[in-house]
Amino acid sequence: MKVTVIGAGVAGLSAALTLAERGAAVTLYERSESLGDAAASFLAGGMLAPFCEAESADASIVAPGLAAIDWWADRVPGVMRNGTLVVAPVRDAGEIARFGRRTSSAQSLDAAGVDALEPDLAGRFWQGLHFPAEAHLDPRIALGALADRMRALGGTIHFGSNVQPEAAMGDTVIDCRGFVGDDSELRSVRGEMLILRTHEIHLARPVRLLHPRMPVYVVPRAGGLFMVGATMIESAASGGPTLRAAVELMNAAYALHPAFAEAEVLEMKAGRRPAFPDNLPRVTRSGRIVSVNGLYRHGFLLAPDCAAKAADLAFGAQPREEIAA
């Protein structure tokens, strides 16, 4: 079976690889000139944190989100299964209790517990939550690894190709373009992020800093890099980050540890997350075109599940019970 996939973000690459693994001859088209140039997923935090996300997201994301951790670990390097640490400034300690009530699978930590998990945060937080089953990865490494694996299975990727689904070749076309469609229900939720570099502190896992107005997270990456994210703004604006967002993200990093004040700011970017009104992804078929869209802030968490559903539709199987759609 010949399949064309359009869009090489996390949705498109996951779908392309899944189809190639199931024996399809896959061709992937991407309008930008190189991997990640136009993909929201290139700016993602790369947290595989279904329990933490379920604090505000629908509980149906937990099962596919947990399965995604194994899916990624089997396919890409650098999946760290160190869990997630959740802390709050002393004044906002009540947020920890609230977060704990709204989530499951957390272990409560006292000050010694926080210090034991992240020694560089010693003495800074009196309590926290640990979600040991969660994981994280580096999105840029992961997307590159998906592309390599898909090519190794005989797939091809064409960059700089603005292909329309209706005109594309193949028995099935998987449309993973995100915003270029004209779906009236799809909207953009803007997110702004920073990448910092410092060797003064080390973290083993993503740390979420709860704050009544501006919850943020800091995700450690190799080489002293830290991704700080992310704002959630109901906006389709495509420009760079606002000063307000940058200040808020920087303040949060500084609140986590003052050593971040000396960090080098390597990157400040803004992306647009495609989302449907329920903030859950949809995998739908219309003729030979299968659409995967609306991954919102759960690209890495839910792309493997969406890819499996898209592949089921491509191969004519009944889709599994719709977990995420």
Next chain:
Amino acid sequence: MRIYDDIFSSRLMLGTARYPSPQILRQAILASGAEIVTVSLRREAAGERAGQKFWDLIRETGVKVLPNTAGCHSVREAVTTAEMAREVFGTNWIKLEVIGDADTLQPDLFGLVEATRILSAEGFQVLAYTTEDLVAADRLVEAGAQVLMPWGSPIGSARGLNNVYGLRAMRARFPDLTLIVDAGIGVPSHAARAMELGYDGVLLSSAVALAGDPVAMARAFRLSVEAGRLAFEADPLLPRDMAEPSTPVLGRAMLGGAVSS
């Protein structure tokens, strides 16, 4: 509840930020019975209609949109945002916030009066987010505001009515003005209390948006606002210093003037 030229049967107004999803926001609006919701322009618009999709989702519920100037820290910023809001939403209403303190989000009353004067002169119908300060309230009315929205407590603090005495004094000072308690409401009993004091309405946001079940909480607030209003209209019994029997007691000994029943 009168807002300038319009009368509304619901006395509950909802904010629209920080819901788990627009779908849950929509369900919460319906469950609350609210006829007016506030929308923040400051962060969403960025000079273009970038938040249009989100606003369309809100408009589909059929409610009236009250744009606000949340996040504005100066008169000029607030005036510019109000002008943009009039263009985007096609309404002269503006919930005017001029924030004076970044931590408590306390209103800058001086800037608020000035911005109210400017916007009223431009034909806006200003709903002013203020404190319970009576002098500031006088100035706001002089400047043209016909709806005042005193805080219960700081925005998002969920502390309820911090100064019941002050809110009661404000109601007494402005018996005919539309007064709406805005900010600081955490649980339905806070809203009921505001209504029992005779306030015309209540505006709240995070109490519903950040509840574990926003839709259920929206309904709880609907009921509490109705209950509080009904209680106010029913002329509630005020606290007394002495116990009093609810039925005359005959044939019982009365000792020292006290009656046991």
